[in-house]
Amino acid sequence: MQENINFDAIIIGGSYAGLSAAMALGRSLRRALIIDSGMPCNRYTPHSHNFITQDGNTPSEIAALAKAQVLQYETIDFLHDTATSGKKIEQGFEIRTGCNHVFHARKIIVATGIKDTFPNIKExxxxxxxxxxxxxxxxxxxxxxxxxxxxxxxxxxxxxxxxxxxxxxxxxxxxxxxxxxxxxxxxxxxxxxxxxxxxxxxxxxxxxxxxxxxxxxxxxxxxxxxxxxAVPFIQHSTIPEQLGCVLNETGYLQTNSFQETSVEGIFAAGDCAGMMRSVAYAVSTGNIAGAMLNHQLVQEEF
The missing domain is CATH 3.50.50.60 (FAD/NAD(P)-binding domain)
Known part of the structure; x- marks a missing residue:
């Protein structure tokens, strides 16, 4: 993968929300990069429930199947790395990673989830x-x-x-x-x-x-x-706040019904943007974010 390559979209976070967003973009022939650290929020649980067709499967099984299907779309790239910083540039956004990669994109989707803060209780x-x-x-x-x-x-x-x-x-x-x-x-x-x-x-x-x-x-x-x-949490990534995205009163990224954040060109989906912590919710909001991002690009181009 070339450095400084320009994408239509960079998706930060490659679990259910990020992969769902990528599928919507791949099916619209948009060039998108998924950057994922491999630390999903639900990595602790042995089984996932309440997601139709996948009830009782392990989180890793669901994610692996989703990733395999998404990467069949040739315009989608996947990078195992951690997105560490972001900034606004003239043509969109620049994202840097922990392995010193630099990528540019017209739009961003944040699907990084949240990080739970455990109480001081042994075990x-x-x-x-x-x-x-x-x-x-x-x-x-x-x-x-x-x-x-x-x-x-x-x-x-x-x-x-x-x-x-x-x-x-x-x-x-x-x-x-x-x-x-x-x-x-x-x-x-x-x-x-x-x-x-x-x-x-x-x-x-x-x-x-x-x-x-x-x-x-x-x-x-x-x-x-x-x-x-019910444990407190923080955002898993600081990049949205670096880019000026607003958090709501409960600590989630503020989004509208189209999963747009307070910063134009940045969308958010999944656990980082809402309290419904489920695979079904992540997939749904990811799909909306991908479709609405593509809609923005269409409006700019057509």
């Missing part, structure tokens, strides 16, 4: 995506009727409780601060026989990522089979 990362889970739609069916805990701030915990309550009758909200929960919150929990446990989790006791129990800071232990956790 949390070993269970993340396996039995410490984030989404009832992605994982809840597999943990139906199990003894389940929710670790989250009050508002998020109440939101999750409403969703998970339909999946199990044995549900506990765990928080280090009871004062975070209003009387209205507590009344709703009591109404649905959901326990509020005010303790601080110190360690997750597990076997190969499958939870057996939670160890609390007071030395007590209680058995659980699943834990929902």
């Amino acid at each position: 949390f990362d070993a269970c993340w995506g396996k039995s410490v889970i984030h989404c009832p739609y992605c994982h809840g069916y597999e943990f139906r009727d199990k003894k389940t805990a929710i670790l989250a701030s009050a508002e998020k915990a109440i939101h999750l409780a409403g969703l998970v309550n339909n999946l199990t009758a044995d549900l506990t909200l765990i928080s280090s601060k009871e004062s975070d929960f209003s009387e209205e919150h507590k009344s709703k929990l009591n109404q649905h026989n959901i326990r509020l446990l005010t303790k601080e989790v110190q360690e997750i006791i597990h076997q190969n990522g499958q939870i057996n129990a939670l160890l609390f800071s007071d030395g007590t232990v209680e058995n659980f089979e699943a834990v929902y956790a």
